[in-house]
Amino acid sequence: MNPSAQRNPSLIHLHILLVLAEGDRHGYGIKQEVERRTDGEVRLGPGTLYEAIQRLENAGWIEEARPPRGLDGRPRRHYRLTKQGWSVLEGEVARLRDLLNRAMALPRLRKAASA
């Protein structure tokens, strides 16, 4: 285990974890949701997307979920957050909140954030 890596998921990983935190999704659904939320700023090509999924799976933060029933069309592999994934996400959010709080203490940055 590499604890420092575990506490520092990349931005893309974080986006994926965040999307999955709201419910199970299939791979392409994750891509669409991430791109929609970031107004296309974060782009997930097929390779980047599944590379990230693979890594998150390897890390044990997400796992395959049973596809929801009654879905028309082909069955697709869905993913969901694991317990470990939740705790990584919580930790990361806390870390980011700390960071943000510290930044907000500086007047110049506060202005930038509110603009």
Added chain:
Amino acid sequence: MTTLLRRAVLLLYPRAFRRRHGAEVLEAMEEQAADPAYAGARGRLRYWRDILDDAVRAAWRLRTSRDGSTASLPARAANIHPFPTSPAGLELLMNDLRHAVRALVRRPGFTAAAVLILGIGIGGTSLIAGLVDGLVLRPFHYPDPDRLVTIGVTFPKMNADESFIEVLSPPEYLDISQAKSLEHVLAFDLGNRNLSGGDLPERVFTALVFGDPFQTIRMRPVLGRGFTREELSPGGGRVAIISYRLWQSRFGGDPGIVGRAIRINGIPTDVVGVMPPGLLLIGTDLWLPLTRDPRDWPREGRHFNVLARLADGASREQANAELAAIADRIAADYAARYPEYAGWRLSAVPWAEALTRPLRPAAALLALAVAFVLLIVCANVASLQIARLLGRRRELSIRVALGAGRLRLARELLIENLVLGLAGGAFGIAVAWAGLRVAVTYLPERVRMLDPDVGFDTNVLLMALAVSVAAAMLVGLIPALVAPRLGSSDALKAGTHHVSPASGAASLRQALVGLEVALALVLLVGAGLMARTMWQLAKIDPGVDTSHVLTMRLTLPREKYEGAAITAFFDRVLERLESSPGIAGAATASQYAPNVFFGTPVVVDSTGEGSSMPTSYVTVATPNLFRVLGIPIVKGRALTPADRQGTEPVAVVNESFARRFYGGLDAIGRRVGLPSGEGRTRWLQVVGVAADTRGRGMAEAPAPELYVPMDQDAGAWNQLFLLVRVEGAPHAYIPTVRRIVSELDPDQPVYAITTLEEAFSASVVQQQASAILLWAFAAIAVLLAGVGVYTVSAYVVGQRRQEIGIQMALGARDGDVVRLVLRQLAWILIAGMAVGLLGGLALGRVARGILVRTPPDDPLTIGAVTLLLAAIALAAGYLPARRATRIDPVAALRTE
């Protein structure tokens, strides 16, 4: 194809990743293709760029950082790297790069040769790709070019193939406009207008339009606007749109040009708009609205081009179905009066495709040929690489023995070749860049007039890069596959010269040389067929004496010259020309070989053609045309000055006309009917038969043609050619002709000045260009294949040195030794040639469109080039074999 490509992209990923997520990644690629951002041809290009970019990056990260595989999940569970590329991976790459560069620099000879050969292959491919892309695939800048269609017409009754330029009449344009799957339907006629005022009168190539062109081509004017509805309806004002080129050259880019009046054919006309850069409609510089109601034009006056946009949501199939219904309806309504309508067809074809269709056979042939050159180049460099590896076997083995992973060796080689490929690519890009600049200046006038977008642009650059990488992969993959096996430990056990003689590497190399021989033969067949075509063309009699004839065009404005005034003007010009020193004769004609294009249905009193409608080219000319062009009269008489208005209307037909429509019967004294508007027929008496000329250019067989005296058809043509037979160099007489014309009318421009010789050689420019390029390609191919055969032969000699030494010690003679070596080469040559023959036959079929009097499977040509290649290959193989005879048996045995 697309699926295949996507699967190929998938191969970039590590196998374990592919197993787990391959299907999902494929699906995601598919779904991404549906994104509207990737619509259209350029969008597709972007799509593949993005997909490749994404795949290469992701695959690189997966392969270089250690947690990419799912092999042992628990152990690697949380080893996630926050950054895209792990430092270890990058470092590894830099190491490999350094290593590769060092290895290449250590062998400057090999590296220079490989870069040179690769550069020629990549440069040639990019050059041809740039030309094909710029001339044939997307020659114009219109948005959504695939949905800008023109309407082609086929008249089976007149034996007329599908054609696109000047084929429809205004009433037919109205009929076509009813199609719901088409929008912004536009008709335009091509003509010439004289622009005066300023220093020199200028003739300007003009499109006369029904409809607003900007809506159809979907571009905005740079200045001003398009035509309004009022300007396009009867009685609309005198307005014009000018090209960007004309705006710049004639009006110095004057920003206040819109609203200014310019003089067109002497009449003040307001400029309302300036077109965007590029000559957007077949090279026209001036657009004028037609205000006469299309319904008032004759139905058979088919000199209009129709353009339209496919309506939103409509497909080309829908448009064609609708056009078929419209054609049927017109045929039902009008076939009684216009018999050519029986069975006629209308079709919507993308505009760019219709314009460039004649170039397609040559484009396909050259694209194929250059791809073969590239393959030969790759095979050659790959076999050079293998030769190098064979020499490095001990080193490789030692490294393997010391623990270097075989995968690592393979990766090193691959990277080395990638560097080599990119260096070759850089050189190739320079070749293509320079080549394209030169090639553009050699484009035939007819093509340059269209102002296609040819040049070294980002597309060509991307193409060249893609080709370099592909070539490097191709070149690198083979040695990379071989290398690990070469590093096997038995290479260490034995003496250097003694390792198993024909290892996999050596036979792979022989296969590569076989491939080179095969491809060289394919290209030689193409070159041979083109040689035969050029030879046939040289043998063809053009039917006219092409030397010492200067030709040019004059368009007399209708506003100034009417009826007999036109004839009178030309008569005066001819008179003055013929009395000038050095001029042997001058004539006027509406068209001349090789650019005879105007034809019409004719009525003949005896037709051997069954139910179909006889058609013939009709040339209006002054009597001395036959003398000036040197066309012999084979029967009866030529036209004479006595054939004027008021005398019996006469005509001279050519031999093809007499043969086709009168069979064996005498043509003299027969009557021919020409349509003269409103369904009436004008009858002419045939008074002579002229020899055939190559009216449609050297590559096309003569067709029926009819010569009509200009005096009896006064004023029907205001746009005529002057043909002047001179003594000495024709170009020297241009000032004389210009002076004579401007003495008679200072506002009258003279244009399209060329010699008859130039006109004829322009008619075979496709053959000429294809021939020259194919000869060059074949020469490169034969050279590379020869080098390949030579090196393999030398390798064989080296391998069998001892055996040869023993045999010579036992009394073998030189001939026996040579035979021994050549025998081993024989199968490579035979197999290569067999494959090459098949390929050559296939290439011949592609070339068929531009071959002249040469069957695509011409046994003489194919036999000759096969023998030629066999001779060259044997000679290349013989040289090392010859040297083998000088092996000193004692020395050879001592190395044991």
